[in-house]
Amino acid sequence: MPIGLEQPKSLLNIKGIRLSACSAGIYDKKRDDLALIEICKDSIVTTAFTKNIFCAAPVKISKNNLTKTSPLYCLINSGNANAGTGKTGLSNAKAICKELANIVSCSEDEILPFSTGVIGEDLPVEKIKKTIPDLIKKLSDDSWLSAAKAIMTTDTIPKAISDQIKIGDTTINITGITKGSGMIKPNMATMLSFIATDARVTKDVLERIKLNALSKSFNRITVDGDTSTNDSFILIATSKAKTPIIDKLDSNEFLILENAIMNICKKLAQAIVRDGEGANKFISIQVDGGANESECLSAAYTIAESPLVKTAFTASDPNWGRIIAALGNAKIPNIDTKKIRIHINDVCIFDDDKRSDTYSEESGQREMSKEEIILKVELNRGDYSEEIWTTDLSHDYIKINAEYRS
């Protein structure tokens, strides 16, 4: 069961974006598994992709197309990652792009393909080609939720969110959808994410917003430490809003828009963790007082990815020894362990190189048994802080990943 997540509601249309979803029968069971996003001309688009060296065929093609032109369509399938599929994978992805390009009369280069699902199986090209006409027919402004559902794999709930801001007197809409549940780690968790706004911005401004937003959201989550072959993040500004263009990196308008997009990204990224495979707990790991960003992140991820810490969270066992053992393996040069303090929610568990004098097993257990936990590590050697989000490691994670092929 996802932790603290509800069905998305009241999603806002974005002028210049139309979407649709259909079933191409890639999944055995009847569900939508194909989505299309149409992007109006003159939109500004920025992207980020997985750093996995075995990146999937659609990732290779999308990256290549983006060097040539700005995209008009995102064609997304779930149920098959089209990764580890060699040359056939590339020609299969191209074949479905070509089919779409022919019908809508655009260049193949203006289509970005995306796939998510099992690795190493050939893409069912014919099934997808046959469904494309329907997909085009169904395009509409208000299909964000249908698209969010069609891109799900082991997700138990669709993930979508909207927000509105004011730039001057003009209302700007932002809507984002994402999918992801396992194989989740920074540098673009196993996830696809499509976010659009009608704001008017320059390419430079949108690039900067993307980098800042990613570094505080999708690049700050870990479920199992695995980074996938297909991760993709697309941020679109359709420029349909009737405002002056935002072209300065330090303007008030820039900050308002950046803040709103960052919050959408953060909530979508957290939604992935909250729906993490087998997750029973949503854990925020905050590291304060580091000498630099890198050591804060090293401390946070070393704790977040320790199976012993994760299983202690599953058991609601305040086994803080495992937390310090994990922290002790983070690469933090010349650290003084006597300065470190660790809290679980408001309970101090470690201080002055030992269990805190104010700590009791009872208070530790009480906090560990909560569904949402903040683990705070104070390094007390600098001014940097970082926060990441993770889950526990439960029997259900093993069950999902050992008993089902995904």
Added chain:
Amino acid sequence: MPIGLEQPKSLLNIKGIRLSACSAGIYDKKRDDLALIEICKDSIVTTAFTKNIFCAAPVKISKNNLTKTSPLYCLINSGNANAGTGKTGLSNAKAICKELANIVSCSEDEILPFSTGVIGEDLPVEKIKKTIPDLIKKLSDDSWLSAAKAIMTTDTIPKAISDQIKIGDTTINITGITKGSGMIKPNMATMLSFIATDARVTKDVLERIKLNALSKSFNRITVDGDTSTNDSFILIATSKAKTPIIDKLDSNEFLILENAIMNICKKLAQAIVRDGEGANKFISIQVDGGANESECLSAAYTIAESPLVKTAFTASDPNWGRIIAALGNAKIPNIDTKKIRIHINDVCIFDDDKRSDTYSEESGQREMSKEEIILKVELNRGDYSEEIWTTDLSHDYIKINAEYRS
């Protein structure tokens, strides 16, 4: 159940070493939890300790004592790690060393304390002090197995092995014991290991043997990627053998001795993995054709520590997509994925950037269902090879670590 491990048998005495084991009642259930190793004067001793910044009180004391003199005793308890215990932990460890020093009339500095077990609890000093006289009384040549049993924590089987070699006409004995099962990762897994030989060597020679042996044994294993606070490795040469001293790093005698000690270390290290918490499979990961040692190890560990790969092994599921996804995250610069080949035992699963043409799901499943599996990755870009050993990730790992405090 440990994989392919039997109860140790026919352990050889080492001239110059006496051992004993007793119950100090640190564990609730009646079992030995205290061991003593007496080292004859003029022995050569070399050690290696955990790099965890929260290293335990006994580790700090042992490291400090070794800067002053050569040890005459190793005093080891299980059931309590005396880690995360601050100043009290240090004075507790010193108190038990002092008690032993008083009775046997040696300096406190000549005693190395070792602890393993739960982190963050105070050492039960009085229980241990009370048991020390018995421990001394019971010292004998042939108590290697009793000592191996007394240092166990979540181990399900004692781990001990002996070997004999010839240096000239003289027979040299080597015996080693170890413990460890979870919180296992390179840089000295959660483990204690005591190895002794009656060989005559210089300190330089023993140091070199230690470094070479560790780099191919205890520093090549991972169960869950966690490195403990207490890892310690002690290698003792009592010099009782009637041979010329081995003092040259390239002599034949050196190579014979090094090879024998390395094999003992390798078998003990593998025994830890074979008895890994919840382990159902013993997996050797071989990476060949790397451009250097570091990228071979990066590839091997990234695969070995991927929860998705580990759960696929548990399920005997030849989900090779997860293997390439994990490998794709190893930090290997400018790698050409088309050159990579991957085998599970003799079955080629990946070749030419896709599933091997000769691969069948049936053959993959057959190999994955074996208890001992060799996963071979050929990078085909250099002459370096490395091998590490790991386990799968099963429900039992979660059970052991979520349901019991360890």
